[in-house]
Amino acid sequence: MSLPRIVCRFSCGAASAVATKLALAKYGHERVEITYSDTGSEHPDNKRFLADCERWFGKSVTVIKSEKYADTWAVWEKERFIMSRQGAPCTAALKREPVYLFERPTDIQVLGYTAEEEDRAKRLREQNFERVIETPLIEAGLTKADCLGLLERAGIELPAMYLLGFQNNNCIGCPKGGRGYWNMIRKHFPDQFERMAALQRKLGEGSAFWVEEDGTKLTLDRLEPDRGEQHNEPSIECSIMCHIAEVEIAEAAE
Numbered sequence: 206m207s208l209p210r211i212v213c214r215f216s217c218g219a220a221s222a223v224a225t226k227l228a229l230a231k232y233g234h235e236r237v238e239i240t241y242s243d244t245g246s247e248h249p250d251n252k253r254f255l256a257d258c259e260r261w262f263g264k265s266v267t268v269i270k271s272e273k274y275a276d277t278w279a280v281w282e283k284e285r286f287i288m289s290r291q292g293a294p295c296t297a298a299l300k301r302e303p304v305y306l307f308e309r310p311t312d313i314q315v316l317g318y319t320a321e322e323e324d325r326a327k328r329l330r331e332q333n334f335e336r337v338i339e340t341p342l343i344e345a346g347l348t349k350a351d352c353l354g355l356l357e358r359a360g361i362e363l364p365a366m367y368l369l370g371f372q373n374n375n376c377i378g379c380p381k382g383g384r385g386y387w388n389m390i391r392k393h394f395p396d397q398f399e400r401m402a403a404l405q406r407k408l409g410e411g412s413a414f415w416v417e418e419d420g421t422k423l424t425l426d427r428l429e430p431d432r433g434e435q436h437n438e439p440s441i442e443c444s445i446m447c448h449i450a451e452v453e454i455a456e457a458a459e
């Protein structure tokens with residue numbers, strides 16, 4: 206009987222890159238598969254980072270992409286919503302669904318949760334108890350800063366989004382981002398900011414990302430440029446596992 210596959214969910218982020226490297230050292234190149242879900246909306250520099258990491262891993266990455274949607278904008282415009290209580294439809298359409306064909310129930314999944322995210326990883330395991338999940342960074346006590354340092358020492362230039370000051374390397378213009386994150390998008394990617402503001406105008410106030418204390422819906426048109434500090438905001442969670450957990454939590458609350 207063959208051993209289960211070790212599937213590393215590489216996201217073009219620093220943490221998942223180091224988690225993958227550790228999994229390769231533990232299990233060897235034969236048993237490990239590395240996947241990257243290409244949403245079509247991440248920074249173009251991710252292609253360079255992915256190629257650098259493939260050289261570092263000594264193994265190629267399987268890129269998984271939706272056949273139905275070219276990018277996040279195509280999902281939001283077709284589905285006519287950007288976020289709901291069940292999460293963002295782009296996660297399901299661009300990450301969850303395309304990966305169905307690749308998955309096997311016996312896979313052992315390697316995720317890049319860092320030492321600061323131990324509680325989050327614990328919750329994720331509880332919500333996905335039927336899956337075998339490994340978090341090598343937590344086991345090794347590695348923080349996000351450690352991962353950034355390890356990559357730099359490996360001679361790999363960090364993805365452009367980190368160099369611009371973003372805390373993550375997700376899609377450019379993610380609805381799960383906070384006020385500070387969106388003001389960073391306004392500064393560095395004004396076209397994306399304006400495109401999202403226009404989409405919110407088209408879809409109406411229900412598409413606002415935030416609700417103020419007085420109950421007012423805060424759309425991007427109303428977001429003051431000095432609101433929010435990205436480094437104080439919760440990090441954006443957009444893994445396949447998180448999406449499953451979000452749906453289950455929302456269904457349980459209905």
Ligand code: SF4
Nearest residue numbers: 293295375376379443
């Ligand atoms: S990172 Fe954000 S925009 Fe990209 S797929 Fe995930 S939720 Fe959607």
